[in-house]
Amino acid sequence: MTFILGIIPARGGSKGIPQKNIALVGGRPLIAYTIDAAKGSQRLNDFIISTDSEAIAKCAAMCGLNCNSLRPAALATDNAKSIDVVIHEILQYEEKNSLTVDIVVLLQPTVPTRTSKDIDNSVELFLLQEAESLISVYDVKSTHPSVMYYLNEGLLSPVLEEGKQMRRRQDFQPVYMRNGALYIATRSLIMEKHTLVNENPLAYIMPQERSVNIDEPFDLMVADCLISQTKNDQP
Secondary structure, three states: OOOEEEEEEEOOOOOOOOOHHHOEEOOEEHHHHHHHHHHHOOOOOEEEEEEOOHHHHHHHHHOOOOOOOOOOHHHOOOOOOHHHHHHHHHHHHHHHHOOOOOEEEEOOOOOOOOOHHHHHHHHHHHHHOOOOEEEEEEEOHHHOHHHOEEEEOOEEEEOOHHHHOOOOHHHOOOOEEEEEEEEEEEHHHHHHHOOOOOOOOEEEEOOHHHOOOOOOHHHHHHHHHHHHHHHHHOO
């Protein structure tokens, strides 16, 4: 049997939003939405939280997900790499449970609009395509690089050559941006190449309204509005 482990990485330190992972969104801690999505998944065999923060661990426990131990100090610094955290959690989980993790699904708590169906659909796509890496993306549309410019001493130059010509937006080739909701990778890719993302990862496309990745206070406001509206729309 293929064993699929979900990992929710939740660092305590945050520059843009203090204690971001437990900030309130729609009246609930941000991390609660990712825990709920993981709980509702039919394709994850298990899922864990990885944190260096007692406050986050306590909040996760209140949401039904216990943290067995905090990250080692070396993996709790600003310079610590996410891949090293993932490897640590895989090895620790395997030793504790006497099994081998085959696939990891990384679920960043900063995307509260990701659903259980997104998790399951992306895992099914990953397995169907026999991929070694998958990332979730959305069509940028209104922020296409063809309408972007670099600024140099007050003067603009287009990011792309095609941006030099005035073209209809509908003529642009679609461009997709990572939304941070889902990263899926095989154990071999993680351990052997020290990465979650290979050169040509499989794409799981999500709509923009489920692709809010909270990094700045404005993102928090957007997510709060979307989630509050969703609650209002429910019967």
